[in-house]
Amino acid sequence: MHPDVLVIGAGITGMMAALHLSDGGARVTMVDAGENAGTWANAGSLHVQMQSRFMRLYPDQVPAVEASLPLYKAAAEEWVRLDTLYGPFELVRKGGLMLAEGAEQLRFLEAKAQRETARGLSVELLDRPALDRIAPWLGPQIVGAELCHDEGKLNPLIANARLLAVLGQRGIATLRDRILAISQDKGGITVQGQSASYRADQVIVASAWGAGHMVQGLGVTIPTRAEPLHMNITEAAAVSISHLIQHAERSITLKQLGQGQIVIGGGWPALDRGRSMPPGVLAASFLGNVALAARLVPQIGGLRVIRTWAGMNTTADGGSTIGRLPQAQGVVMALPGDAGYTLGPLVGRMAAQVALGAQPDADMARFAPARFAA
Amino acid sequence: MTGQPAGHFTFDGKSVPLRPGQSLAAALTEAGLRSFRQTAKGATRGIFCGMGVCQDCLVTVNGAPNRRACMTPAVAGQDIRTQVPFPDLATAPNPQPAAPARVIAPDLLIVGGGAGGLSAAIAARRAGASVTILDERKVGGGQYFKQSAVSGPLDAQQSAGADLLAQALAAGAELIGEVEIWGAFDGLLFLAEHKGAALIARPRAAIIATGAYERPEIRPGWTLPGVMTTGAAQTLWRSYRTLPGKRVALVGSGPLNLQVGLELAQGGAEVVMIAERGPAPWLRPIAAAALALSGPALAWTGLRSLADLRKRGVPVRHGAALDRIDAAEGALRVTLMGDLSPVIADAVLMNAGFDPQNEILRLLGAEAIYDPAFGHLRITRDDTCATTVPGLYAVGDCAGLGGAPAAMAEGRIAGRAAAAALGFGDGYDTFADQRQLGRARRFQRHLWALHDVAPRLPDVPDDTLICRCEEIDAGQIRAGLGEKPGHAGTLKRATRVGMGRCQGRYCGPVAARLVAAATGTPVQDRSYFAPRVPIKPVAISAILAAEEALKDAP
Ligand SMILES: Cc1cc2nc3c(=O)[nH]c(=O)nc-3n(C[C@H](O)[C@H](O)[C@H](O)COP(=O)(O)OP(=O)(O)OC[C@H]3O[C@@H](n4cnc5c(N)ncnc54)[C@H](O)[C@@H]3O)c2cc1C
Ligand SMILES: Cc1cc2nc3c(=O)[nH]c(=O)nc-3n(C[C@H](O)[C@H](O)[C@H](O)COP(=O)(O)OP(=O)(O)OC[C@H]3O[C@@H](n4cnc5c(N)ncnc54)[C@H](O)[C@@H]3O)c2cc1C
Numbered sequence A: 001m002h003p004d005v006l007v008i009g010a011g012i013t014g015m016m017a018a019l020h021l022s023d024g025g026a027r028v029t030m031v032d033a034g035e036n037a038g039t040w041a042n043a044g045s046l047h048v049q050m051q052s053r054f055m056r057l058y059p060d061q062v063p064a065v066e067a068s069l070p071l072y073k074a075a076a077e078e079w080v081r082l083d084t085l086y087g088p089f090e091l092v093r094k095g096g097l098m099l100a101e102g103a104e105q106l107r108f109l110e111a112k113a114q115r116e117t118a119r120g121l122s123v124e125l126l127d128r129p130a131l132d133r134i135a136p137w138l139g140p141q142i143v144g145a146e147l148c149h150d151e152g153k154l155n156p157l158i159a160n161a162r163l164l165a166v167l168g169q170r171g172i173a174t175l176r177d178r179i180l181a182i183s184q185d186k187g188g189i190t191v192q193g194q195s196a197s198y199r200a201d202q203v204i205v206a207s208a209w210g211a212g213h214m215v216q217g218l219g220v221t222i223p224t225r226a227e228p229l230h231m232n233i234t235e236a237a238a239v240s241i242s243h244l245i246q247h248a249e250r251s252i253t254l255k256q257l258g259q260g261q262i263v264i265g266g267g268w269p270a271l272d273r274g275r276s277m278p279p280g281v282l283a284a285s286f287l288g289n290v291a292l293a294a295r296l297v298p299q300i301g302g303l304r305v306i307r308t309w310a311g312m313n314t315t316a317d318g319g320s321t322i323g324r325l326p327q328a329q330g331v332v333m334a335l336p337g338d339a340g341y342t343l344g345p346l347v348g349r350m351a352a353q354v355a356l357g358a359q360p361d362a363d364m365a366r367f368a369p370a371r372f373a374a
Numbered sequence B: 001m002t003g004q005p006a007g008h009f010t011f012d013g014k015s016v017p018l019r020p021g022q023s024l025a026a027a028l029t030e031a032g033l034r035s036f037r038q039t040a041k042g043a044t045r046g047i048f049c050g051m052g053v054c055q056d057c058l059v060t061v062n063g064a065p066n067r068r069a070c071m072t073p074a075v076a077g078q079d080i081r082t083q084v085p086f087p088d089l090a091t092a093p094n095p096q097p098a099a100p101a102r103v104i105a106p107d108l109l110i111v112g113g114g115a116g117g118l119s120a121a122i123a124a125r126r127a128g129a130s131v132t133i134l135d136e137r138k139v140g141g142g143q144y145f146k147q148s149a150v151s152g153p154l155d156a157q158q159s160a161g162a163d164l165l166a167q168a169l170a171a172g173a174e175l176i177g178e179v180e181i182w183g184a185f186d187g188l189l190f191l192a193e194h195k196g197a198a199l200i201a202r203p204r205a206a207i208i209a210t211g212a213y214e215r216p217e218i219r220p221g222w223t224l225p226g227v228m229t230t231g232a233a234q235t236l237w238r239s240y241r242t243l244p245g246k247r248v249a250l251v252g253s254g255p256l257n258l259q260v261g262l263e264l265a266q267g268g269a270e271v272v273m274i275a276e277r278g279p280a281p282w283l284r285p286i287a288a289a290a291l292a293l294s295g296p297a298l299a300w301t302g303l304r305s306l307a308d309l310r311k312r313g314v315p316v317r318h319g320a321a322l323d324r325i326d327a328a329e330g331a332l333r334v335t336l337m338g339d340l341s342p343v344i345a346d347a348v349l350m351n352a353g354f355d356p357q358n359e360i361l362r363l364l365g366a367e368a369i370y371d372p373a374f375g376h377l378r379i380t381r382d383d384t385c386a387t388t389v390p391g392l393y394a395v396g397d398c399a400g401l402g403g404a405p406a407a408m409a410e411g412r413i414a415g416r417a418a419a420a421a422l423g424f425g426d427g428y429d430t431f432a433d434q435r436q437l438g439r440a441r442r443f444q445r446h447l448w449a450l451h452d453v454a455p456r457l458p459d460v461p462d463d464t465l466i467c468r469c470e471e472i473d474a475g476q477i478r479a480g481l482g483e484k485p486g487h488a489g490t491l492k493r494a495t496r497v498g499m500g501r502c503q504g505r506y507c508g509p510v511a512a513r514l515v516a517a518a519t520g521t522p523v524q525d526r527s528y529f530a531p532r533v534p535i536k537p538v539a540i541s542a543i544l545a546a547e548e549a550l551k552d553a554p
């Protein structure tokens, strides 16, 4: 008997869960509200090392992130696998540089690098002369950096379009509906949507910020929150920046796409304008984010920013949530932790394995939804 | 052509003469140079819109990449180079702000110093409000009055504009030129670039008067160098006394083509053809009579230009639409639909209507309603021209096409109302202005009824570009539509249509219409790409300067 699985949420996590389910022989359908998916707004950075922005904003969540560092490394490798199978997605894995502007920041990075090495990441500390050999365009105030070889970047527009086409070839349909509640009975799962009600043997919940509310009645309180963020993009220049650039203390990601544009972001807040409209861009975020980029990489000063956009990121407790709900075994959660686009494909695959009755190759207890038992 | 060369600059090493006040685009055009930049796919581009919108005229100026030749004054000794698609950042000079950032806080900020903006400034200033007008151009006056940037005699339209400009200054309004507004944020914060420095405005109220830009004929060949909008050619001639080329053809629909065709013929160009989509007025006697009754003077001017053109032997073909433009014999071959005898021209000018420059208004959340007759949004306004956003007014073509006389009446009404709302003057009886406005709007309705500017779905071969900037062709867009996008934004993410420097000014309305047609929904406010800062590309150095100026402010 093939399980009949409904995947709620058609972002990167839901899409990849559906693909693995289908490859595993399951009949699968997706349902999505078509609202503010992070997947269609994200910047395509493949994050592996701990992000300082995150460590500063959510110090209580650091232990959870640190414990899942091996997951990030495996997630980046999952992207490489997808890139080979369905790409190319302009995926480049030259590593990520986290910059230090003073001795104290360098010490912070040193300590961080030790913790990350202990978790199996490939990191090294570079002084300025070493940096000059690979990134001579950095501002003069940069004294050194941590280089994480596992990191990289890809073009999410290309990746999303290609993967969507693969789902199309498999005949996996996406229904447009807003899911209000999920309940389980002896015969299976009932999913209540705004315009219809759906039955399935199992359900995978990959609805990011919309997930907590949906499973409220099923014995868990998952504190998923929508976090509006914005990004900036410049006109194209000859490609000279091959690393993903971050900062030891401040919120920034900067990278250059294969087509030459420079993408600047790093989690600057945007304005929530409700469900029917994408978030708005705030003056302080726009100015602060781009100005910081210009200080770190002065040579972009002559380029023009041509566009900004904003979308919804999701936060919960920093860690990923993957596995069956204790009180509703037919409901499998698939919620990536921080840097959800990096994690999405792997998390989707692991959730699909759980639904298919297989045991993913990871310490699943760490991701168990039971930690949110109400 | 008037004026002596005031020196030379070089273009890819070759010497090019310039006259005082000329833009780089004008000087290059006068020298017969048409290709300014190379695209990522190896095509060449030159001046197209002539007003800072299309971003196709980019050149490298003294090593600094991506400068718009149409908005950059020519200066003796400049080193100008063809813009390559991927400039090398390591060799580009890192621009330093020319001056410290400037912060202004007038009672009333007016964006756009054209017919509408200047009229608003005079009214508000006379009521006692402090007024600053910002305009992207070096000289005020806007599209209708098109002030001359080079010395030379003024025509009647230009003298009327000079007069309006003088009145605004005499009333005590401050006009700052060469200011490009690129950001507008809630609470009325405006960010702009002024000659490489940052300008920040925090007014108590704002009147947006940014006018319109031209709707092109999206046909095979519309991106070739030498093909430009009719307004671009008009600016070359009226502001810089530069002809767009020796032999000129005009295509599209609307009164501007006839007027500019005549201006260029009078200026010494050989106008080889004017193709007008609309039928001849003598075939539509009732509509023509309605036009004549609603505005006898203006209608008469229009008829006189037609007669003048005929006298000069310019073939004006009504009911004729552009099929394609091809590069041929060092010039351009223009073929009309169903026509076997193409004409050869050095420049092809196109205008098929106008689209409002409503980006600032939409960014600030002003509501709008789609006008199917004109194929563009009309900003929702009360009878004082106030939008649905508190303290924000819209006048002139940016709120929906209305023409210069309507823009002026709206400016007077909004200027007075905005001042009164701020406690200046009593916003006295606007009866006369309202009546004039009514008349001007009636005339416009009858005028456009004689032309054919109905928005079209592009019926072009697959290899015709729809998105100039990202070089996305009709075939790619058709494939994208096959994925059944629910919104133009989805089509954009799937195909990159509208992701380039002009931010979808030309392909955006097309994408909105295509998606609406494919989904069977009417076009509306939300059908278009979401408005976003920056509304025009802005140098990172200017953002850095603005951030430094605002950092310590509350
Ligand atoms: C601006 C920005 C930049 C980012 N950059 C990066 C980056 O560079 N690298 C990185 O790793 N991560 C990045 N992220 C985070 C990343 O985008 C997300 O974490 C990731 O896309 C999550 O994928 P997902 O499939 O789990 O959820 P999403 O893509 O958010 O999809 C969730 C889906 O669930 C649907 N849904 C929600 N509620 C309901 C409901 N009640 N009924 C039906 N459907 C529902 C939504 O419509 C949506 O389609 C960024 C995020 C933002 C906003
Ligand atoms: C190219 C063109 C040619 C035209 N020629 C004629 C003609 O010959 N005869 C005729 O009857 N009508 C003509 N029209 C129509 C006529 O110009 C308008 O109806 C009239 O000018 C409307 O006045 P306005 O004040 O609304 O806008 P405009 O007169 O267009 O003034 C708008 C002003 O705003 C400025 N501006 C726009 N955006 C920004 C920004 N982001 N930052 C700073 N400044 C900005 C512009 O530089 C411009 O000066 C033309 C229109 C165009 C677009």
Ligand code: FES
Residues within 6 Å of the ligand: B046, B047, B048, B049, B050, B051, B052, B053, B054, B055, B056, B057, B068, B069, B070, B071
């Ligand atoms: S011609 Fe200069 S921007 Fe269009």
